[in-house]
Amino acid sequence: MPTALITGITGQDGLYLAELLLSKKYEVYGLIRGQNNPKLDLVRNTLPEVKLITGDLTDVASLVRVLEISNPDEIYNLGAISFVAYSWENASLTSDVTGKGVLNILEATRLFAGDDIEKVRFYQASSSEMFGKVQAVPQTESTLLWPRSPYGVAKTFGHYMTINYRESYGMHASSGILFNHESPRRGPEFVTRKISQSVARIHLGLQSEIILGNLDAKRDWGFAGDYVDAMWRMLQQPQGDDYVVSTGEAHSIKEFLNEAFAVVGISDWSKYVKQDSKFMRPAEVDLLIGNATKAKEVLGWEPKVSFSELVQMMVESDVAQQQDLKT
Numbered sequence: 001m002p003t004a005l006i007t008g009i010t011g012q013d014g015l016y017l018a019e020l021l022l023s024k025k026y027e028v029y030g031l032i033r034g035q036n037n038p039k040l041d042l043v044r045n046t047l048p049e050v051k052l053i054t055g056d057l058t059d060v061a062s063l064v065r066v067l068e069i070s071n072p073d074e075i076y077n078l079g080a081i082s083f084v085a086y087s088w089e090n091a092s093l094t095s096d097v098t099g100k101g102v103l104n105i106l107e108a109t110r111l112f113a114g115d116d117i118e119k120v121r122f123y124q125a126s127s128s129e130m131f132g133k134v135q136a137v138p139q140t141e142s143t144l145l146w147p148r149s150p151y152g153v154a155k156t157f158g159h160y161m162t163i164n165y166r167e168s169y170g171m172h173a174s175s176g177i178l179f180n181h182e183s184p185r186r187g188p189e190f191v192t193r194k195i196s197q198s199v200a201r202i203h204l205g206l207q208s209e210i211i212l213g214n215l216d217a218k219r220d221w222g223f224a225g226d227y228v229d230a231m232w233r234m235l236q237q238p239q240g241d242d243y244v245v246s247t248g249e250a251h252s253i254k255e256f257l258n259e260a261f262a263v264v265g266i267s268d269w270s271k272y273v274k275q276d277s278k279f280m281r282p283a284e285v286d287l288l289i290g291n292a293t294k295a296k297e298v299l300g301w302e303p304k305v306s307f308s309e310l311v312q313m314m315v316e317s318d319v320a321q322q323q324d325l326k327t
Helices: 012-023 040-046 060-070 084-089 091-113 150-169 191-203 224-234 253-263 293-299 307-326
Strands: 003-007 027-032 051-054 074-077 121-127 172-178 210-212 242-245 273-275
Touching: 003 012, 003 060, 012 027, 012 040, 012 224, 027 040, 027 060, 040 051, 051 060, 060 091, 074 091, 084 091, 084 150, 091 121, 091 150, 121 150, 121 224, 150 172, 172 224, 191 210, 191 253, 191 307, 224 242, 224 293, 242 293, 253 307
Parallel strands: 003 027, 003 074, 027 051, 074 121, 121 172, 172 242, 210 273
Antiparallel strands: none
């Protein structure tokens, strides 16, 4: 039975990845930061088979201890401060966790593996936000990185550090440059879930409007459940490498709103949507669209859930959830 350690187990990716690995008969450990983590019960109730260990990406010693306890064949580093808007308010903390945290777990892995460096395979959750001020459309693994947020800068540091450990020590280390991926498990602070939840509440008469920022920004949105399959496939390859994971389609916030309101039978959403400059980014990323040819050819990976299916899934889930709360 192979063993995997997942940092960021409480996020949407961590939950979907743990489900996938359990279905493949893995023994799964999850890293939890802090004794009173508010999402601890979520993991325990959703995935009782996962073994949870307390540790901290900012503390190398705690990570070495976690590795000694879990003795993993595969490490999936999904842990990060992942809300881009928050990173401007807390740039230092974002850098420590999302950036230096990658170095810490890479170093802990190197120390744990010792002379048998290839015995542990490592996955780093890189991000399309690293492309920022895009230098090519669509973006590939070789596109110049130009991050436009503290989050993007921190992810870029972690991405290059993963490459450095692969090249310096021969570590089987891969980075998945994942473009935006959503699901009903997405946190409500993210714009896609904010929209799906608000549309559900408007439909049920619980809310009158949504306040958003830039409606013209375009993203390459896929389903998180599809994307964790690509993560697993990377670690099954003979060597570590970097892969863009995306749908190859870009849609604007306005298009997301069109799809979301259509699910509840509203065609003209203009009276329900307001804009506020406080939700605008200090440095906007206008267009992200990925070219996942390498992932398709090498990994045999393909996205299965379409943009329309994703939005429908999220809105219907939130309608059901809000109805339950209402009653």
